[in-house]
Amino acid sequence: MEQIILVMYHHPRFLLRKPEIMKKFVDKVDKMGMDRSSRMFIHGIRIFSSMSYKTWELKFRTFGELGFSEDDIAAAFRYTPTVFGVSEEKLKEVKEVLLATGKYNLSCIINYPTSLMYSVEKRYKPRLQVLEMLESKNMIQSWPKIKTLCPMPNKRFYEKFIEPYLDEDGDVCTEKSALSGKRTVKVKN
Template identity: 30%
Template sequence: MLRLVHTRLVSHVTTPLRIPTTATAASPSRLLQLPFHHGLSHHISSSTPNDSSSLTVHFLKKSCGLSSEAALSAANKVHLKTTKNPRSVLTLLEHFGFSKPDITRIVTKRPQLLLASPDHTLKPKLDFYQSVGLSGADLARLLSGIPGLLLWSLAKRLLPNFNLLKTILHSNENVVLAVKKCPRLLTSDLPNVLLPKIESLRDYGMPASVIFTLLITHPKSLVKAADQFENTFNAIKGMGVSPSTSMFAHALGVFSRLPKSTMEKKLENYLSLGWSQEQLLGAFAKHPYCMTASDEKVRRNMEFFAEKLKWGPAYVSAYPVVLSLSFEKRIVPRCLVLEMLASKGLVKGDVKARHLMMGEKKFIENYVIKYEGEVPEIVDAMGGNKLGLGGWEKRSLGVDGYEHLDST
């Protein structure tokens, strides 16, 4: 059964998606034109004199905040003959709001930046990032994670890529949202990596609004290798998810980030809980994020649904969003509230999936504020402070809201 389901999930459709090849292949000379600041190369050496090595390690520890081990490792990548330029680099980063921990992370990952020209190499990029809306903590977080973004050519790569993305996403704010999720959008060869995929998606009937959603929510799926992208696209299309719906964008994003082994394990988990092939495929098509919930979370939620609410796979697969809800912070408190109200005859009927999927504000207005005068203890129940439901609420999962893949 597992093999059958997995085949349905990852098999190709009859007419597979084909990513067009670019008209002009990259020549060897083009590949050698790296967009890095060429002035760095003569400063970097693996063989360091003793005096230079001592100066380098001392500066990395005292001025950059590196540990002894990290400083020794960084000193193998760069050596300082003077601290004049490195100090100017640190001053520049501080001017742009980088904290000492930010600078430590940057230097640890890319010590070569200490030898870059503050005025000609670094400041133009920092000005650019700030001008498009990346500043303060956002900029520090981005560059401390990928400090190499300060070494790519502004004129040949960063600015052209940003402008290309803006033609699709329409505003600086939207481009920044996508870049935060996938910094590679700024450094990849987008005309050859991104545009052919978008062209193929349009040819298959994906409207601009869905492409927009895909690029904003799951941009990493669009910078994967062409063959990986084709396989993922064709598998989801073969499951019957229409490319014209926004759900296709979410399914593509989720599926492209799950390794085959992880997907197989998750499928096996669902099947072991009594789900059928059709129920599993249907649930994924409606709510792809049911595949990102941990196996433990799925099992615990399903156990609760079966024992307390009498929901089986047929019902849950029709409302798969409930599998992504927090057990401790959403499911149990709401069930407690509804159970108390039902015991007082204030509400009728069993708990339904709509009760758990309802927005927080609406649920509180309809079931807490409305009845707190008659049943004041529901306020405590909503906060998870009231015992009930056989102690289910005491099982902490430590997960809030929906469980999605991160965001890296």
């Protein structure tokens, strides 16, 4: 009931579907192997309901082109079905940016598909620039795992990767709003 209430609040049109159509979506989610008691089950149904069969096939093909196997795609759907609502262009762009660092590989992305949902411009580029700079100056030993880097709030990223080095090197700077977590961290060149 809690999940239905959340969907009613955030996506009310979803619940206006005819019962026979809704049953087809439930069957599709069942075929993907998602447990009906999972908190993601209703989100899986909502994602299926938001796209045509042709669009679903395009998403499936895009994930295959990114390097996901059929099992990986099904696991990604069970873990975070909302990633299938991300555009094909963004999926490809995020993969390219993460792999370009040389610190993350395809298995990192496959094991944490939520990483494909974050903004390249607002989240990844600023953070990756900071990490590259810190590494080039031997200020960090290793990069955070992708599962840590992605969901970390801006304020926490600042506290962990910027604040400790402010006194040591004047190249790291932030805007005041980064302290409140409203903006990303910027690096002076």
